[in-house]
Amino acid sequence: MKFLQSKKIAVILIIILTITSLAGVLIPQEAQNKGAYDLWTTTYPFLVPVVTFLGLHKVFGTPWFLILVLVFLINLAACTWGQINRLFRLWYGLRQNGQPLSKRFWAIFGNCFFHVGLVIIVMGGLLTLGYKMGGYVEIAEGETFVEKHENYLAITEGLFFNEDHLGFQVMLNKQTRYFKENGQLDYVTSRITVSDNGREIVFPKVERGQPITYRGITFYHFRSGFAPYITIKDSGGQALLEGYALFNSMWHNKKGEYSMDLAIAGTDLLLKAKFYPNATSQYGMMVSKSSQALNPVIQAAVMKKGKLVGRIQFKPGQDAVIEGMTIGMGDIRYWTGYEVSRDPGAGVIFTGFLVSLGGIVISFTFKSRGREEEDYGHRITA
Amino acid sequence: MGIELQLKLYWAGVGIYTLAIIAYVTALIFDKPNLPAKASWLVAGGFIFHSAALLGRWIEAGRAPYWGFYEVAPASAWSLALVFLLVQWWWPRIKILGIIVMPIVLLTIGVGILSSKELAEIPRTFYTFWLGVHVIFAKLTFGGLLICAALGVFYLVKEKQERPNKVLDSLPSLETMDYLGYRFGAFGFIMMSIMIASGAVWAYKAWGRYWNWDPIETWSVISWLISGLYLHMRVTMGWKGRRGAWLAIFTLVAMIFAYYGVPLFFESIHEHL
Numbered sequence: 160m161k162f163l164q165s166k167k168i169a170v171i172l173i174i175i176l177t178i179t180s181l182a183g184v185l186i187p188q189e190a191q192n193k194g195a196y197d198l199w200t201t202t203y204p205f206l207v208p209v210v211t212f213l214g215l216h217k218v219f220g221t222p223w224f225l226i227l228v229l230v231f232l233i234n235l236a237a238c239t240w241g242q243i244n245r246l247f248r249l250w251y252g253l254r255q256n257g258q259p260l261s262k263r264f265w266a267i268f269g270n271c272f273f274h275v276g277l278v279i280i281v282m283g284g285l286l287t288l289g290y291k292m293g294g295y296v297e298i299a300e301g302e303t304f305v306e307k308h309e310n311y312l313a314i315t316e317g318l319f320f321n322e323d324h325l326g327f328q329v330m331l332n333k334q335t336r337y338f339k340e341n342g343q344l345d346y347v348t349s350r351i352t353v354s355d356n357g358r359e360i361v362f363p364k365v366e367r368g369q370p371i372t373y374r375g376i377t378f379y380h381f382r383s384g385f386a387p388y389i390t391i392k393d394s395g396g397q398a399l400l401e402g403y404a405l406f407n408s409m410w411h412n413k414k415g416e417y418s419m420d421l422a423i424a425g426t427d428l429l430l431k432a433k434f435y436p437n438a439t440s441q442y443g444m445m446v447s448k449s450s451q452a453l454n455p456v457i458q459a460a461v462m463k464k465g466k467l468v469g470r471i472q473f474k475p476g477q478d479a480v481i482e483g484m485t486i487g488m489g490d491i492r493y494w495t496g497y498e499v500s501r502d503p504g505a506g507v508i509f510t511g512f513l514v515s516l517g518g519i520v521i522s523f524t525f526k527s528r529g530r531e532e533e534d535y536g537h538r539i540t541a
Numbered sequence: 542m543g544i545e546l547q548l549k550l551y552w553a554g555v556g557i558y559t560l561a562i563i564a565y566v567t568a569l570i571f572d573k574p575n576l577p578a579k580a581s582w583l584v585a586g587g588f589i590f591h592s593a594a595l596l597g598r599w600i601e602a603g604r605a606p607y608w609g610f611y612e613v614a615p616a617s618a619w620s621l622a623l624v625f626l627l628v629q630w631w632w633p634r635i636k637i638l639g640i641i642v643m644p645i646v647l648l649t650i651g652v653g654i655l656s657s658k659e660l661a662e663i664p665r666t667f668y669t670f671w672l673g674v675h676v677i678f679a680k681l682t683f684g685g686l687l688i689c690a691a692l693g694v695f696y697l698v699k700e701k702q703e704r705p706n707k708v709l710d711s712l713p714s715l716e717t718m719d720y721l722g723y724r725f726g727a728f729g730f731i732m733m734s735i736m737i738a739s740g741a742v743w744a745y746k747a748w749g750r751y752w753n754w755d756p757i758e759t760w761s762v763i764s765w766l767i768s769g770l771y772l773h774m775r776v777t778m779g780w781k782g783r784r785g786a787w788l789a790i791f792t793l794v795a796m797i798f799a800y801y802g803v804p805l806f807f808e809s810i811h812e813h814l
Contacts, residue, residue, distance in 0.1 A: 166777040170770065177766045184759045184807065191754050195808050219754050284752075293749065346665050367665040368747055379749045500749030508751060512738040519731050 269522025276515025287504030342449025415447030542597030557587030614653030624684030685729030
């Protein structure tokens, strides 16, 4: 037990954790920023074998980092247990002697509290690692998302999550867009209905910063865009593609365009399409005057096996023809992208924060004051 | 208030701060023990212009100045100057710390006013109470750790002092400076803990992730660990005096890098800089 409670080991572990975290900053982490990691591998190809072997490109998910955190947790818990014992003995001694609780007692009490909070934080972190589910979905107006693994566009699950999906349905009833005076999009709200075993719950307003939670799963508004109905027919009038195409919003795009790549099934054609909700021409280029769908136009580069075969432009009621295909646009809906999260560790972490903060405030408020320092009288103690 | 007037006010503040720095340096080199008090008055004068410029930006933007270098850097410098003014008022014998604090204030404003002044559109997730808490405690962290490191520097200087110098002699004893540095280190640690915690709560409320191992987040943890190490080493292993002073300086460097270095060198989801 004494070995586990060693403060020297605590210091060594803190230093090792600091150094490994440093590696996690210096080497871009694949899980957090794949683009930056790919760039890094091309810049430092000679380091890639070592980095891959040690798992330094995913430091915070490697088994050795987890072991390190576990050892840290054990050391922290053991040290905290030692402090609690010490506190109990102090309390018992004071009670036996009929003395009131001293400042020293409260300082140690605060210190214990702080370390208990840290133990709770680390445990919360491990809970997140083991049981968190995080995903991303995009739902067009009128469409329904069923909460199952295969329906997420992207999903990460904790080591012990065990595909524990709830299977309820989420329907995006309507998206409402609010505009600024200059016609640019200000913010977006969505009305959604959750159906679960014959029960329906309506959430009238979901927006950025105002997520909704159902049965422990929280939906966060992440992004939104336009979903025009696209039809692509071959020369015989047979539909090759039909449905609402979800165009990604581009936050920083000054041209106000929304883009997506559309692969046409059964052909080797790809449409690199750009959607302009309120199209106008500026210096010979198409731009959108606002984010309102007042004059919707799609421009697309048609690619065949990676080579450009032509450019088309179409709008509702004005189809385009290329490579024997007729491409048209129907009604326009909106879609919303949601970050979905279920994290049993979050509440534990925040409880740990509160306990820790309470602890350090108590500890430093009642820090036992030694002798008064002559330089400053009551102001400074040493 | 327009940009032009803001810049004029900033430059007036910079000018007065520069005079204050000259006064601090003169005091130390030419052994003028009465000069630091006058320099501190200059700091207070510069602070008025600095505050007015920042307020002007606040009014222009219609929100607190926390987006882009032009807003973040002068706001940080403002909080550093404020913390220093309060500290030197409460502990008058450490006024000479201005020789370290004020050049950092000046540099930080300089970086800010030479940056783009464009008013950026801020995502709605930034309009939250938690952001305010996060930003305020970030600035208090910087202030606390800067004073802690400045005391560390003067501890090292005073320890090596061979010839009499009235300015250095007027500083508190080595033991007091060491202890005061520790108190500011602890203050910085508490502020940093609250900053990290409030950032995590905000991120969880906005995106469902309290932690993303983003470079700035990770570097904040590194700074927090180093700051914790500074306190731990002192309390459990008796790292006082010189070693403590060096560790305090190192903690400040790590924290400054987290604030300003990481956004320059690494891609981050913290898009405010």
